[in-house]
Amino acid sequence: MVESTKLATGPASSKPYIKSSYINDSPKVHFLVKMKVSTGLTLFALISSSPQPIEGASSTLIAPRFGRLPTGAIKPFGWSLNQARVQAEGLAGHLRDFDSYVAGSIWVPGGSIEYSEMHESGPYWFNGMIALAFQLEDQRLIGQLREFLDFNLDNQQPDGWIGPDWNMSIPRLVWPRYLVLLGLIQYAEADPSQTERIVDAMHRFASLVHQIWSNNQQGQPSNGFNFDYQFVRWEELILSLEWLFDNFPRGKEAELLESMRMVRASGFDWKNKWYTDTNFPKEAVTSLNMQTHGVNNAEALKSEALAYRFTGDESDKQSTFNRLDLLYKYHGRASGTFSADEHLAGLDPSRGTELCTVVEQIFSLAVIYQIFGNNSIADRAEKLAYNALPAALMPDWKSHQYDQEVNQIWAKEMNPPPWGNNGPDSNVFGFEPNYPCCTVNHPQAYPKFWANSFVTDANGTSLIHAFLGPATFSGRLGSSNRVEVDTLYPFGPSLTYTVSARQAFDFKIRVPDWAQSGKSTISLNNGRAARLNVDASSFHIVKVPARTTTFKVTLDMPTTIEARPNGAIAVNRGPLLYAIDLQFNDTVTPGQRSAQALNDVRRLYPNAPEDFLTAFDNHTQAHTLLPTGEWRLAIDASSIRVIDKSADISELPFYAWAADSSPVSMTADACQIEWGLTKGTASTPPTSPNACVGPKLKVNLIPFGAAKLRLGEIPTMHQRINLKVSRSDGSQLRDLPPSPKSRLTMERISSRFNNPESDITCRSSDFISFKLKRVNLQMFSNIPVLFADALSADSPNTFASSPVSASKQRHSQLDACGEFRIVDAEGTKGKGLDTDDEAEGDQEARDDRGGTKGGSNEFFSVDGNRNSVPSPSPSPSSASTSTLTPSQHYGRAPPSPTPSPPPLNRTQTAPSNSPTPPPTITLTESSATLEILFQFMHNQPQPIATIAVISFSSLVALVSAVEKYQVHAAKEACRNRLREFIPHQPLKVLHIATIHRYTSLMDEAAPYTLGLPLKDIQSTLNANTFIAWVHYHHSFSLLLHQIQTYQSPTRYHWESLKDKPGVKTMDSPCEVWTELYAKVAWRIGGWVGGIVGLSDSNGDNDSNNANANGNGGGAGGGGIKEIFRQTREVIGLRCMSCPKWMMDWEEEVLYRMGKMKRFSEYL
Secondary structure, three states, X not given: OEEEOOOOOHHHHHOOOOOOXXXXXXXXXXXXXXXXXOOOOEEEEEEEOOXXXXXXXXXXXXXXXXXXXXXXXXXXXXXXXXXXXXXHHOOHHHHHHHOHHHHOEOOOOOOOEOOOOOOOHHHHHHHHHHHHHHHHOOHHHHHHHHHHHHHHHHOOOOOOOOOOOOOOOOOEOOHHHHHHHHHHHHHHHHOHHHHHHHHHHHHHHHHHHHHHHHOOOEOOHHHOHHHHHHHHOHHHHHHHHHHHHHHOOOOOHHHHHHHHHHHHHHOOOHHHHOOOXXXXXXXXXXXXXXXXXXXXXXXXXXXXXXXXXXXXXXHHHHHHHHHHHHHHHHHEOOOOOEOEOXXXXXXXXXXXXXXXXXXXXXXXXXXXXXXXXXXXXXXXXHHHHHHHHHHOEOOOOOOEOOEEOOEEOOEOOOOOOOOOOOOOOOOOEEOOXXXXXXXXXXXXXXXXXXXXXXXXXOOOOEEEEOOOOOEEEEEEOOOEEEEEEEEOOOOOOEEEEEEEEOOOEEEEEEOOHHHOOOOOEEEEOOOOOEEOOOOOOOEEEEEEOOOEEEEEEEOOOOEEEEEOHHHOEEEEEOOEEEEEEOOEEEEEEEEEOOHHHHHHHHHHOOOOOHHHOOOEEEEEEEEEEEEOOOOOEEXXXXXXXXXXXXXXXXXXXXXXXXXXXXXXXXXXXXXXOOOOEEOOEEOOOOOOOEOOOOOOEEEEEEEHHHOOOEEOOEOEEOOOOOEEEEOOOOOEEEEEOEOOOOOOHHHHHHOOOOOOOOEEEEEEOOOOEEEEEOOOEOOOOOOOHHHHHHOOOOOOOOOOOOHHHHHHHHHOOEOOOHHHOEOOOOOOOXXXXXXXXXXXXXXXXXHHOOOOOOOOOEEEOOOOOEEEOOOOOOOHHHHOOOOOOHHHXXXXXXXXXXXXXXXXXXXXXOOOOOOOOOOEEEEOOOHHHHHHHHHOOXXXXXXXXXXXXXXXXXXXXXXXXXHHOOOHHHHHHHHHHHHHOOOOOHHHHHHHHHHHOOHHHHHHHHHHHOOOOHHHHHHHOOHHHHHHHHHHHHHHHHHHHHHHHOOOHHHHHHHHHOOOOOOOOOOOEOHHHHHHHHHHHHHHHHHHOOOOOOOOOOOOOOOOOOOOOOOOOOOOOOHHHHHHHHHHHOEOOOOOOHHHHHHHHHHHHHHHHHOOOOHHHHO
């Protein structure tokens, strides 16, 4: 099935992260009561209440919003079950068989090595494999894990120490035990026969933790690199202590709580020393430390959420959402992750993200969601699990990348590497690219995601499907229940639930923010579909009776465009990001080992067996992927079409993340553009829209996770039309196609004309006309007033005066379809037009004229069918500050959906009277202005020379037209020409610069206005700009006083001579002082401009040569001349002290100048 793409650009490209309103979608807090589950474990469900101590506890521990279900109660199903089998048959399932860092780990019988002094490889593997083994009930894997369990519990030290012996010469290395504890929790839940034994061991170790932290025996970063992680990842230990408190406190609540507080207090203060507006880096970091490390940030996402449970401090809750906002605003990726090729890497898509960072984000978000219950957190977890995670692994899960890229044009060794501090092979799909940590840590991602996909609520009689996807739940919610979810989600929109219950209970389905449009439906027992009734917690509640019930949920899965830096776009459909699929050749070699790790092993374990130290592993493979076609591509966003075959299939292929497995794909028009490399990889996408340098072609977009070579943040291309310009006497002015080099309103006008058989005539104020092929317009009611006014039939030579009048005038040209359509002379119906494609700079003007900010892009055609056309790429300025879809605003409920306009009556027809004449677009610019403007629209040498001699008044008119029609190709030339007029027309240049927000020109022109009459300033600038100018003038007046009076020349010279014996008269100037003082003053003068004016002349007001009258001087002179006057009055002898005094004076003045605000900062 082929469907038109529905694109929503408003919220995604116009709103920043919100950090303060998270409480809006956070239900009230709950506390714990016990309930039994089918495994025989004690599970804690939740009862709604205000925050209060748990019954029997010695202090407060606030219950999470949702309760976890035990490991093994939830199992993957459908394609997820196949994916679990792929993982068990792939790299994860065989690490214990051949990976020397697992099979030979000091944590297993007979092991003797670790890849680092952190001793973490065995614990990472143990923590990551338990959920998978018990979900699959794979006895081979369970046996390997049981061996690890027995070896470490049987050898637990009398004081409670778990694992390899403690080196008494150094502090306790507790970090790898954090991971072992997380694994023990899962094992205790999954295997009731081992629960008591595991809990006993955990309590003994917890008592030792209390002792270690009480005596300050834990290691600190100052003790060595191996102690860094236990300092910055303290929340992993607190999670385990809270699990003991919740489930098996054994009367040790006070000790456990005190341990939690000590562990937090001794660890890094993420809340106050990192995740603040002041401390957090807003771009790629260059100074590297533990706080900038990507995995540390991924794990720290949950630190204050866990701390909130024992502090009850609302600022801990706030901090959780602040850090989510900061990370994803300044380092976010369209694939759901944040960038960190070891360390935070900013928004540039040429930088990478480590696989471990993705894995730990998913788990942290699951924990945060269970504690606070915000829907946007669950949306983010799904985004990561269904995009960034599978993108980093080959479909058979036997090879992985260390660093993935959102725009990944190849996967190969790159030397020098483009990463922060990772190695050249980090981008290769291999066994141990760069470092082994991701090899042993990646197995936990999907199994834990599935294990957290269901949670409990309220009094334990409600079950919630939180992370959507195919799964089964078997457990006891008041009575035995089984839930089976059969779905292709996230590839398809429908989820079929089969619930077998022996007793009625409430089943809740979490509805993603992007699906809360009022169009998502549910049908019970094959009945009629009804709309989902989504409550404040984003749940639809199904009252399940005591029998088997089947219901089908179909989510509205819109295709949306997300703004990315430099005007690039990301194409999303539901939780999936779609990327241009780049074809490639795959070169396969034996899996390469990490050279860095091998060197560390040789250093740490000089007697390690040689077969543990081979450079390659023949059990695995490395894949080098090189593209076979062009990757320098831009797309036409309006041409995106969705091909959805999900309704025609019932299951996915075994390898769900293979390139050809998805039932949904997209196509789009594209072309080759100019796009270079940075350090051997694709550079930042060139600013969109882009010029095509080759013919159009079709590209396929597939799910991001399936596209191993891809473009995920995609530049856009210009749409080309034919434009003929002629004078009123019929002579031809130009016959040129518009250039794709500029984003031009004229092009935007023409993109609304879709009938190639019709013409539209556009007249300027002095009768230049041109014809645009393609005329039919179907206009949504909130189109930019620029175009609404232009279609006025009552004002042929001027724009209409207001949006209201424009609307009334537009009625005279409409047929019976109302304001949704305009017809041409033949009366043929028009096609859709986009209404939200103006650059951000035009948005404010549109609002001032009465346009609707962030308006809908949807419309209805005459026959009632819904269509839409996406907007061209968002402006670069908006993309750099907002890269979110509505579901990504943490800590608040999603905005209410905007109601769609009702469909038009299918029976409506155009009136039968005289046909509507072709609409006229009125242009108010002069022919001279338009002629220059049009030259910047075409593939031809641009008229820089013309602008270089243009008069000031003509330049002002051209600048206005350039900004009105957004002719980006002409902006730089206009700004440069304006700059030349600053000495002669500083006030007028300042006025123009403030209107069009030319910040650099404002700052250059403003100093030249400081000496002008106040009445001229007030009459030229608007009120707000004038107030800013007054503050600016005051600041620089103080600076001028400083320049002229601080350590005056006379004082300088007299101070240097007063102690010289025999000096009675000073009748000759000090040449040293004169030269130095003048030199400094001139340098200051060049910066201050009008304060220390260079001339008394204001120059020609409208000269073709801005420099014809010398260097100008808007301040009327005085500054430097006064300094020279003072200098000439200084008489004395040549002395050696003047240079020192001069340097002191220069340093003081320049210091004060450096602290001064520029003019633009006062606005």
